[in-house]
Amino acid sequence: MILIVEPIDPGVMQWLVARHPVRYAPDLARDPRALRQALPQVRALIIPSTVAVDAEALEQAPLLKAVGRLSAGVENLDAEACARAGVEVIRPTDATAQAEAEFVIGALLQMLRRVPVVNAEGLLVGRELGGATVGLIGLTPASEPLARLLEAFGAHVIGYEPTLHANDGAWSTLRVEPVSLRGLMEESDCVAVMLNYFQRYHRLLGERYLAFCKPNQVMVSLGASSLFDEATLADVLGTGRMAAAWFDSMEPQMLEAGRPLHQIDTLQVTPRVASTTRESRVRAAWDVAKRIDTALSLPPVPIGY
Incomplete structure (x- = not known):
């Protein structure tokens, strides 16, 4: 399942729904406990910068393969913990x-x-x-x-x-x-x-x-x-x-x-408005969604490889 905790372009949402099980729950951004409870079945996350992904959260997400962020910042993302867990951190490349x-x-x-x-x-x-x-x-x-x-x-x-x-x-x-x-x-x-x-x-x-x-x-x-x-x-x-x-x-x-x-x-x-426009949000959403789709489509690496 892909858990989407950030508002996202409707066209991008439809594209993901056609390819994967998707749960859209932006309310979880304000409820850390409920978010942690949802993680065991999640293979990919799309989250805002207000939501933290650290080692503790990753322990609750054994199936997680990718974390997507529409903004370019690294706030609240423990990149080292994600790397140790084999979780790809996906952010827009040049969308903004x-x-x-x-x-x-x-x-x-x-x-x-x-x-x-x-x-x-x-x-x-x-x-x-x-x-x-x-x-x-x-x-x-x-x-x-x-x-x-x-x-x-x-x-x-x-x-x-x-x-x-x-x-x-x-x-x-x-x-x-x-x-x-x-x-x-x-x-x-x-x-x-x-x-x-x-x-x-x-x-x-x-x-x-x-x-x-x-x-x-x-x-x-x-x-x-x-x-x-x-x-x-x-x-x-x-x-x-x-x-x-x-x-x-x-x-x-x-x-x-x-x-x-x-x-x-x-x-x-100003409160991080440089990268956020109507157009950049759409570009960022497509960038992140397509790379998550690719990450979920890759075959698992055999144990001991």
Whole structure:
């Protein structure tokens, strides 16, 4: 049985029902005990980010072969426990790329116009994206459509990806100039942070790099807030060196009273809306559903193989 605990496109639902036994129970997202009780007969799950799948849950699901998530995040998914249990974690590959690219463009345009700078005449004025240098930190599926959109605006695009050598052909394919991370911060009028989070990148964007941002820089981040050192971010925003920042997700406690980022009015936070559009939800649902169908159709691996 496929247990679907997240609202899903009706066409995708019909496609799955025609191929597998399906139970649609979004109410289980709010009832962890009932969800655990349903797991023994489940071969595949489609769940929202609010539902946890950990080692304890996997012990209740001996038949489970795949866990699907329509969003790209890894919250509440114990990937190591899933790997040990032989459970495939299925997330959309590039279904949200166009949505994320458009969100970055929209956020940059708003900040450039909404947060004025002083020009040579002493006037407070907005800025244009055309002619700006835009730095991409981290290359993800959204980087390709984002680079195309930025090029159409007339922006100069530079980038930093720690896992990609400067001579790799991917840079020329994307038409993005590879630079060092410090060089990117020093040269960019606008920065888009999309770097996938790993523990080794914890607080990567701190005093060593963030403190060297170009004056009046604006930044939009789709990455985890753990990539940033909050004290340094608060300093560059609070002193006005960085004109504005827009985070599409941030740990709630980072905005609490007594924390460095509390009441900084040039910081805007949205609740993970970059990847969620009508179109991206449909693409993500089809991607996850087809890969679950494939996973359930594979013959079992013989014991001892």
